[in-house]
Amino acid sequence: MSCHTPAVSETPLVGSIALVGHPNVGKSVLFQQLTGQRVVVSNYPGTTVEVARGAVRRIPGVSLVDTPGVVAFPPYSEDEVVTARLLLNEQLHAILQVGDAKNLRRTLLLSLQLAEMGRPLVVALNMMDEARARGVSLDFEKLAQALGAAVIGTTAIHGRGVDGLVAALQSAPACRFQMEYPLEVETALSEFMTIAGRSIPSAPIAPRALALLWFSRDSVVSDWLQTRLDAAEFACLLEQRRLQPEFGRIIQTVRLEKVETLVCETLVSAGEAGTGWAARLGRWTTHRVAGWFVLAAVLYALYWFVGVFGAGTLVGLLEENLFAGVINPWITAQVEAAVAAAWLEDLIVGPYGLWTMGMTYALALILPIVTTFFLAFSALEDTGYLPRLAALSNRLFKVLGLNGKAVLPMVLGLGCVTMAMLTTRVLESKRERLLVTLLLALAVPCSAQLGVVMGMLAGISLAATAIWGGVVVLVLVAVGWLAARLVPGERNLLLVELPPLRLPQFSNVLLKTLARLEWYIKEVLPLFLFGAVLMYMLDRTGILDQIIRLGEPIVSGWLGLPPETSAVFVMGFLRRDFGATGLFVMEAQGLLTPLQVLVAMVTITLFIPCIASLMMIAKERGSRTAFGMLVMITPLAILIGGLVYRIFSAVGWGG
């Protein structure tokens, strides 16, 4: 913020144009093209968000306001709140929407909302050069007719299309665009106008748009109305909205359907309909049948690279040859010679020692596995396959009847379950957020944990990995199906833009893998050392023996595992992969049969992922919910593990 400039006032500036659009679509570049260098940047009142203003060079007396990026309304971030407040408080000459021509669906979703506001609107479809290079071709005239607003293709970075924008802005009429919603929504909109119409005669946006935002539970509109309506009118609106909790979703669904119609009518060429190998493979990845075969092939490749090569070959070299053969005997000898106290020697090189457990698990067992997994994951990320996985799994969710929006947090969970829990905020109802959090906590392993579990199971056989995957997906589908029955409601469409499929870039993959490895070591090493100390203390105090004894009826009686596995489950509560590594060591020592490894791995996968995710559940949903989930998930994980044991021992499966 410039210290010479006054803070932006909320007093309406006569004749300003709001530059609105998604983050990173070229708004700032277009702002420079239209205003030149005379720019005033200041914080929006009451926020830390910067807003830039400048005089439009070729339209005298009109200023341009560069609003912070907005994805859609209602606003969820501070940036979006500032944009929403600007649109409600400024006396606008026009709205200039900047959208990414390559991401037409997302752009049009915002266009519809802006068009409904009834201000003069001009849509700049930016990055046209990139869109054309991808083969995207649009019928601008038809789109302009449908929206009732000028639509101009621009390449802001080269100044192309700016003349057309200036001309359109000078002559833009008030937008008359209106969409038709289901009868119950239209009735409610009329009632809103009857209640509030007299008090908001000079609203800066169309009263109908205000009503739509109100029913979508837009907090900025709520605040705006509260200051303008009398208490009785506002209470009346609140009561009306309370009775219609589903309206936000219905309005959004109608808009998404309209977007699809507009895209069908105006997109002459989508660009990806090429005939090259990437275009063909890109289509297969989301095909309703071929998509699952492609997914199976991807998982099979992962199995070989991570499981067989990482967990087999690399771990063999590092753990068996280097650590067990050379490093650990040498360190043990040095510690025995240098340390007199038996307890200290035990703490460093004992069965639960800082070196023999903490460091060896992290460096010799986990590191090779996560290195191969992160390499594979970074390559997949760079190819553009992940959004296709979201689109493909959306079909599965559709069959289950779950909300389409639930797909994103579930796929994001493959990156980090804890952060994916945070993204459940995008879901509309409290029950949906709760259910998706439950599914995430129950059956979606994060990238690191998936890598370790796959690596461990690959040591047994491909069949073991397939059974483990099958059981986890079955639990996910069963719980999801049950959840969808318990939480009925309309299903929202999922809007995912698919980038072109491409070959991964070596430098991207390498740098991301290294960054992920550094992050993993920083996060996991202290936790593994803490885990080793905890296990050491539980062992020294005899509590571990008590846990093993108490857990025996469940661990041995129900799950069919050796009693010592209780210790591994304690480790699994800290982090799934810590527990999984313990199982790997037990198997290497000949303490577990292949069936027992499978049962233990299924059980540990269905546990709460890690302490961090449990804390996130407590933060987002409350400690009572977190405790409830822990109490529900732990017995369910044990129940499923026991069933797997009984079923596969009955059929005589031995790996």
Added chain:
Amino acid sequence: MAQSVSLENPDWIECGICGLRFDPAAHIACAGCPIQKSCQLICCPRCGFETVDPGRSTLARLVNRLLPKQ
């Protein structure tokens, strides 16, 4: 005074899920986090997908210097 902004900035990150290219330095959402200084993770401002920022990793920066520039 406004600075020239390049849309092809090599330091920007492309989200693996939604394809959004964004400036990792422009996001201040993590400012209140106590481990922010040592954290290498960053979330896409559009879809929330969490990924690593190679620019915040010592190891990745070191190797990046050794890679041939395009």
